[in-house]
Amino acid sequence: MNTPEATPPQRLRTLPSRLANHAALTANRIVDHALAQGGVRRYHYALLATLEEFGPASQAALGRRTGIDRSDVVATVNDLAERHLLQRTPDPEDRRRNVITITAAGREQLAHLDRLLAAAQDDFLAPLTPADRRTLIGLLTRLADHHDNRHDGRNG
Structure with missing residues (x-):
């Protein structure tokens, strides 16, 4: 539960890289738990x-x-x-x-x-509608593809 003491400053709450990292950590925990069941x-x-x-x-x-x-x-x-x-x-x-x-x-x-x-x-993805899920997947794919291309020499 978020308490006032646990609320980060606004500039941290709106940094896309921080939000992506927080979401990724949560996703990783959920996926690791699911895979462990298997x-x-x-x-x-x-x-x-x-x-x-x-x-x-x-x-x-x-x-x-x-x-x-x-x-x-x-x-x-x-x-x-x-x-x-x-x-x-x-x-x-x-x-x-x-x-x-x-x-x-x-x-x-x-x-x-x-x-x-x-x-x-x-x-x-529970809080997202099906349309929001498709949008999120599309945006994340664009980000991943862009940065994969930059780092493997195909695009600058």
């Missing part, structure tokens, strides 16, 4: 979703596509392989690397996680 963390979900959408990939390609550090990809792949949610096989073109493929059990787990995350998104 027995996973964000990296697990990211790898499963990437494999399901784009098909088999090397660990290096998974890291590039998800932005997850190589050592974290290896640890997450190991964990998911132990759970039989993905399969690791030697690449027929280069025996030094593995090809990672989502399994049927991995697809089932991903569908379950998608349902948990849909509920988490509804919880996070």
